Amino acid sequence: MAGIAHLSVGLAAKPAAPRIPVGILILAAYGIDIVFLGFMAAGLEHFPKEGVVVSAPWSHGLFMAVIWSVVAGVIANLITKDQRTAVIIGLLFFSHWLVDFISHPMTAIFPGAPGLKVFFHDSPEVGLGLYRTQLGANLFEYGTLAVGLGIYIFTLIRLRRKKKLATEE
Ligand SMILES: [Zn+2]
Numbered sequence: 001m002a003g004i005a006h007l008s009v010g011l012a013a014k015p016a017a018p019r020i021p022v023g024i025l026i027l028a029a030y031g032i033d034i035v036f037l038g039f040m041a042a043g044l045e046h047f048p049k050e051g052v053v054v055s056a057p058w059s060h061g062l063f064m065a066v067i068w069s070v071v072a073g074v075i076a077n078l079i080t081k082d083q084r085t086a087v088i089i090g091l092l093f094f095s096h097w098l099v100d101f102i103s104h105p106m107t108a109i110f111p112g113a114p115g116l117k118v119f120f121h122d123s124p125e126v127g128l129g130l131y132r133t134q135l136g137a138n139l140f141e142y143g144t145l146a147v148g149l150g151i152y153i154f155t156l157i158r159l160r161r162k163k164k165l166a167t168e169e
Contacts, residue, residue: 004141005103006030008148009095014155017088022152028072028092032100035059035068048110055125057117062126065097103140106131 010026017025027034036059039045045056058064073090077083097116104127105115115127131137 003137005099005144006033006096008141008144009099010092011148011152012144013088013092014152015158017085018155018159020085020088024089025092028089029095031072031093032059032065032068032096048113055114055117055121057120057123060097060100061117061119061123062097063119065094069093069097101126102128103131103137105129106137108132108134108137 006029007026010029011022013025013029014022036045036056039056039058040047044058046054048054055061059068069090072093073086076089077086080086100116105113105125107113107129108131115125115129117123117125130140
């Protein structure tokens with residue numbers, strides 16, 4: 001959970017994956033949160049609430065994030081039969097953990113929120129805590145969004161130019 005920074009990563013991945021629809025790239029960057037929603041529906045993980053310390057090791061723990069990233073890559077490989085696509089989807093899944101590692105514990109948004117677990121509930125918590133302040137959160141969210149959008153738009157222009165050149169030949 002780090003808001004729009006994951007969206008930024010999905011957008012920024014476009015030049016590495018020009019043939020994958022950007023919606024898929026963005027979805028993959030949010031993949032760990034989709035896993036979280038599944039565990040939430042099952043009652044195993046919960047949204048941070050004021051005064052309640054909740055960690056979500058099954059979706060957001062480092063160990064499980066690696067597992068989900070590999071699983072996503074394997075599924076992408078089965079569907080597309082393209083190893084490059086599979087690696088990009090796997091890396092995007094793992095980018096979610098890296099962004100959350102930078103931002104957690106995000107106490108400016110959820111007071112009392114914990115860091116990320118390395119393994120499961122009884123393991124150490126990690127995180128650089130950039131979202132301990134609202135300023136840090138805003139700078140990172142909007143800064144990455146500006147960069148991600150810039151890269152995405154630049155890539156679209158470049159791809160269109162390439163297409164045009166190809167049809168003119
Ligand atoms: Zn998350």
